[in-house]
Amino acid sequence: MNWLWWRRIFALTQKELLQFSRDLILVVATIYFFTGEVYIAGKGVSLELVKAPIGYMDHDQSLASREWLNKLRPPYFDVKGQITEQSTALKLLDSSQLLGVIDIPPNFQRDLLNGRPTEIGFQLDGSNVVLGNLANSYTGLANAYFNQEWMLKQMKVTPAQALEVPRVDVRQMILFNPEGNNAWFMSISEMMTVMTMLSLFLTAAIVVKEKERGTIEQLSIAPLTPLQILLPKILAVELILLCGIALSIFVVLLPVFKVPFQGSFFLFFLVSAVYVYAVSGLGLFIATISKNLAQVMIISILLLMPIILLSGAFTPPEAMPEWEQALIWLSPLYYYINMGYGIILKGSGLEIIWQNLLALFALGTVLFLFGIRQFKKQFGA
Amino acid sequence: MDFAVQANQVCKRYRKKTAIEDISVDVRTGEIYGLIGPDGAGKSSLMQCISGVLTYDSGEIHVFGQCIDSEKTAEKIKHRIGFMPQGLGLNLYPDLSIEENIDFFANLRGVSAELLTQRKEMLLSVAKLTSFKTRAMKNLSGGMKQKLGLICTLIHQPELIILDEPTTGVDPISRRDFWEMLNRLVMEEGMTALVSTAYMDEASRFHRLSVMHQGKVLEQGSADEIVSKSPGWVVEIETTQPDQVLATLRTQFEIVEQLGQMVRLVAFGQDKNTIESILKNLLNSEELQWHFLPIGLEEFFIQRLKNHSATAEKQLQKQPDLISKSHAKNNTADTSALIKADKLVRRFGNFTAADQVSFEVRPGEIFGLLGANGAGKSTVIKMLTGILPPSEGAGFVANQNMAHSGMAIKESIGYMSQAFSLYLDLTVLENIKLFGRIYGLTGQKLKERIDWVIKIGHLQSVQNETAGSLPMGKRQRLALGCALIHQPKVLFLDEPTSGVDPIGRAEFWRILVRLASDLGVAILITTHYMLEAEHCHRLALMQAGKIVAYDTPYALKQSLKQRKGQVLSFKVTHPYRALSCLEKAGYQDISLFGNRLQLFSKEVKDVSNNVINILKNNQIEVKDTMVLQPSLEDVFVDKIETALAKHELS
Amino acid sequence: MNIRKILTLSKKEWLEIWRDRVYFTMAFIFPFVMMMVLGFGMSFDVEKMPFVIVDYDQSDLSREYSHKFISSRYFDYKGHLKKASDADELIAKADIRFLLVIPPEFSKNLKQGKPAQVQTQIDGQFTYRASMVKGYVSAITAHFNSELTQDWFAKKRGISKQELQAMLAPVTLQTHYLYNNELKSIWSTGTGMIMLVMLVAPAMLAALGVVREKESGSIFNIYASTVTPAEFITGKILPYILISYINISILSLAAVLLFEAPFKGELSLLMVSNLLYVASAAAIGLVISTFVKSQAAAALIAMIGTMIPAMMYSGLMMPVASMAAEAKIEAHAFPAMYQLEILWGTYLKGQGWQELWPNLFVITGFLLLYWGVAVLRFHKRVKA
Incomplete structure (x- = not known):
C-alpha cells in the first residue's frame, strides 16, 4: 500500500463524489432524509399524554x-x-x-x-x-x-x-431530558435510522449502478484490486453521510429541537464513521445479489427491518422477549444507538463507549470482508 | 397519388435539445419508406410523432388524411397503424411465450378469435417460428425477437406499420431474413411501411428514403436517385503492399483508405474510364487487381456532410498526429502473439457460450471477431481480459494466463466494453483524468496523456460537457481515448462503433489503423458493420460459441468466390413479381434489395442473359445489371447458413 | 370500457408477475416480513425496568420503602450501591434505567413527622418510558405515604389501625381497559400494521409495474394501440389488487394467529373494506407512476408518500382527536385513518357495518378519486 495505491483510491473516491453530486434525485432524497424525515419524526409522534x-x-x-x-x-x-x-x-x-x-x-x-x-x-x-x-x-x-x-x-x-404528618417526598430527576421532550428521542433515533438506511442503500446503489452500466468491467480490467474498487465507494458514502449527519445535527436537532449536545462532536462523528463502515459491508452484499436499483431498494428495506427491530431504537433491550435479546448483538444499529444517545444526551466519552465501539468495529469488519468476498466471487477479479 | 403519411415542417424540441427541425416527409401508400441516419438523427422522434404517441411543437402531420394534433385525433388512426418502438425486443414481454405475446397484442387490438388463429398461424410460419411457439421470449435469439416483434405489430392487419430501427443489433443473416419477411408481407397485404435504420447499407431495401442527420433531412428520394446526385465510384484494389499503393494514390485522390490487404478508393465526380486510366498510370496494373463498385449511401453520406459542415470536413482532412514523439514506433522484432485464446470454453449451466475457441493476435494486428448476437464474442473477450474465468482452456495476454494474472499485466490492456462504459455523469475531462489516475499517471505525464487523448479524439470543444450529452461518435472516441490513456500494448474493443455515424466510424478506424501500424498495438475488435470488418487483418467468425471461419478477409472472400462465383445484381421494375418468376424458373437463393435482385453465379454472362430473358418474357424490365464481388456480408451469411445446416443434420 | 381488453392486460400482467419468481415471492414475503418485524418490534409495554437503590439510611423504614420497588412487577431490581455516583456509569451505559436514592435521615425525619426527601434519577432517553417510571414511582410513594399517615393517626389519636381503616376507606380506582383488556401493545400495533403494510406494499408494486413498462419501452404498445387510459389503468391494477387482497387476508389472519389479537367484530365488513383499501392503495401507486420515469424514483416516492402518512397521520401513533389542525386535515385526506378505524373497530371494539359503514364509503371515494386521477394523468401521446 504505497503512495500510488492511495492515489488511486483518492481518484476513485473523488469520482464517486462527483457522480453523487450530479444525481439530482439522489442528492435531494438524501438531504430530505436527513432534514425532512428527522424533522417529521421529531414533530410528528408524541408519546406524551397531552389534553x-x-x-x-x-x-x-x-x-x-x-x-x-x-x-x-x-x-x-x-x-x-x-x-x-x-x-x-x-x-x-x-x-x-x-x-x-x-x-x-x-x-x-x-x-x-x-x-x-x-x-x-x-x-x-x-x-x-x-x-x-x-x-x-x-x-x-x-x-x-x-x-x-x-x-x-x-x-x-x-x-x-x-405539616407534621410524615410523608415521603420524591424529587424525580429525569436525566438527560428533564422536560421529557419526546422530540429529542424521536429525532435522534430517526437520524440514526436514516444513517442506517442510507449507508445500506447508497453503497448498494453506487455499486449496482456500475454493474448496470457495465462500468464495473472497465474497473475490474484496470490494475485495481477489489479492495481498491470498493474502498473508494465506501469512503465516498462515509463523506456524504457524515455531511448528512452534520446537516441533521446543525440544521434540525440543535436549532429546531434544541437538543442539548453534551458530548464531543468529534467522537460522535468518529462513531458514525465506524458505523457507516459496518453497514456498508451489508450494502456491498446487497449489490452483489441485486440486478437493478429497484431490487436494491426492496432488499434494503427487508434487511433494514430486522436491524431496526433488534436495535433497541424503539423498544429498549430490557423490554424485548428473550430470543430477541439474544440476537441484539447482531444489529449494528444497537451499538450505534447506545453510543449515539450516550454521546449526545449523556455526554459519554470514549472511556464509556469503547467496548461498544470495538464491538461495532469488529462486526463491521466481518460484514465488510463478507461483502468484498461476495463481490470477488461475482466479478472474479 | 395516395399518401399514408404527410408530415409538413415538423419540429420537436426536448428541453434543451432540438430533436427534429423542419422535417417534411411524404410516404405513399404501398411503399417501404426508409428513415436512415445515425443515432440522434431524430428518426425515433419523427416516427413517434407520426404514430401519435409523441407531441410535436410545430408543423403538421397527416396520417391517412387525418391530422394528428391532439391525443383525441391521434386515437382515430391508431387502429389503422402498427408501431414497433426502438430496442430489440424491448416492447415484448420477456416472461411470456411467443404465443402469449402474440395473443396479448391481438386481444389488445380486439382481433377476433378466428382471425387471430388464422393470422397467427400464417405469420408464425412466414417467420419460421411455429415450432418455438411456447418458448419464452427472453430465451429467443436476437433475430427471433425481432421477427416476433414484427408479428406482434402486424397481428391486427394494420394499413401502416412504423418500425423503429428493427434491425439494430442483429447480425447480417437475421437482418436479411427480416427484410425478406417484411418485403413479402408488405407486398402480399398491400401495407405501407415506414422503417428506420442506422445501417447505411440497408438503403437499397427501401423504395424511397430520407437521409437524416442531426434532426434534419439531408436528402430524399430513392437510394439510386440520392446517390446519383454525387456520382462516382468506389474502387477496391487488392495488393500485397498496401502502404505503397496508399501513398501513391494519395497524390491523386482525396479519399483513400487501407483495409487490411486492400486499398479502398472513393472518387466522386469522375467516370469509370477516367478513374481507370488514372489508376493504370499510377499503379502497375499487371500485378494489381481492382474492381469497381457503385457509390454506396455510406460514401455519399460522408461526402454530403463534408460539404454540409465545415467542422466535419476539418475532422476528415486533419490527420491528427497520433504518435507523440515520446514514444516513437514500436519496432519490436518479437512477433509472437500478444493475445492468445487457447481452446477457451465457457459454460453457463447447460448452455455453452464459448466452445473450444482458439486464435492468436500478433503485435500490430487488427483482429476481428464477428458473429450474431449471442454467438459468444463478448464471452470470449471477457475471458481474455480476465473478467470471466473460463470453464476450460486459457486466455493469454503477453504469455500471461489471464485467469490468474497479476496487476502488472492489467496495465498493458486497454478495454472498451459493448455498452458505452464510461461515466455518463462525469465530464469528458473528468473521465479521462479518472482513468489516467487509475493507471497511475501523475503530474506532467498525466497532463501530456490527457492532451493526447483530447487531441486524437477531437474533443477540445466538449471537454467540460458530461459524457452523457455527447453524440455517439464523440462518446466512442472518448471511450477509446480512455482505453488508450496508459498506452496499452493490447486493445480489446467490444462493438465500439454501433450506432455511430459514418464519419465518426471512419475517424475511429483511422485511429485504430494507425495504432496498430505505428505503435504495434494488438487489437481485438467485434463489430456488426461488415464494411468495418474489411479493416481487419484477420477475422474469426463465431456461431453458437464456435469459430466457423478464421482467415484474412481477402481469403474468405476469395474462397466464397471460388465456390459460388460472383454476385449478379439486377435493377427491375417489379421486384417482387420478378423474384417469384425466377424462383419458378429454378433459381435459388435470390435476395431482394428494394428494387434489386441479387444472386450468385459462376457463369456470370450466361446467367445474366438467361435472367434478363426470363424477366422479359414476364413483362419485367431490367433497368441495369451489375457484377459485384462477394462482400464480407455474403461470406458471413454463407458461413452461418452452412454451420446451421450442419447443426440441423447432426 | 372493453372488458376483453382489460382482461387481456390483467392476464399479461399476472403472467409476468407469476413467471418472475423473485418478484412474485417478494410480493408475498415483503408485506409479511414487514408486518412481523413492525408488529413484534414496536413494543410499548413497560415492564422490568432495570434499577438500583442507594440506601444511605439503612433503616427498617427505608428497607420497607425499598421493598415496595423491589417487589413491583414493573421494575427489575439490580442491587444496592454504596454511593449515588457509582450509578452514573451504569446509567450512561444504559445498564439501568433509574436510580432510587434514600437519604441518610430518612427514617429519623419520618419518625419526627418531617417530610423525607428521596430522589430518583431516571434515564430520559426513552421519553415515554421515563414518564411511565415517574408515574410508577409516584404511585408507589403515594401508597407508602397513605400507610404512613394511617400509622401516624393511629399513634397520634390512639386509635387502632382496624378502627382507623373502618373510618377511612380509600377510594379505589378500577380501570377497565376497553378493547384491549390486557393492554397488550401487540394487539393494537399488530392490527394497525395491516393498515400500514398494505398501504405501502400495493402502492409500491403497482407503481413499479407501470414504470417498468415505461423504462423498457413496452408502454409504447399501449400508446400506439386503441386501448383507452381507463382500460389500461383498470387492467393494470387488477392483478395487484388480487395479490394484495391475498396478502391482506394472510396478514389479517396472522394478526389473530401470531399476534393473538381477538376478533370481535363483523368479518364480512373487514373483508369488504380490505378489498377496497388495497385497491385504493394500488391506485395510489398508479397515480405515482404517472409522475415518474424510473423504477428507483417510483419505489422511493411510493415509499415516502405512503409510509409517512400511514405512520404519522393515521392515528396509529397518536389519536387523530389530539392532533394539531393541519395534521387532522392530512389524516382525513388519506384512506389510512379510515382503514385503521375499521381494523381496530372490528378486531378490538367488536364493531360492524352499523358503526363503520361511513368509512367504507369514504375509502370507496378515495379509490374512485385515485383511479380517476391516474386515468386523467395517463396520456397516450406524451411530451417526451
Missing part, C-alpha cells in the same frame, strides 16, 4: 365527586363534561372522541364519609397502549392524591398539623 379527552358519569354530583374530578388536571387531561348514559359513553369511546370515561357511583360521598369502601370506575380505550398506560398511571396518581387529602380532611387535621 387527553376524558368524560365522566358523575352519578353522585357531590362535593367529594367534584373534588375527585378536579384532580384530573391539564396538561394531561381535558375533562369534557358530564355524560348521562352509558351507551353515549360507549359511542364516544368507540368513535375515539374520548379516551376514557370516569364513572363515579351514586352515594360516593356518603360512603366515603361512612368509611365504606368506594370504587370509581374508569373505562379506558386500550387500543393505543401508550396512551392507555399513561392515562392509567396519571389517573391512579390523581386518585392517590385525592385519598391523601381526603384522609387528612376526614381526620380534621389542621393545616398546621398537616
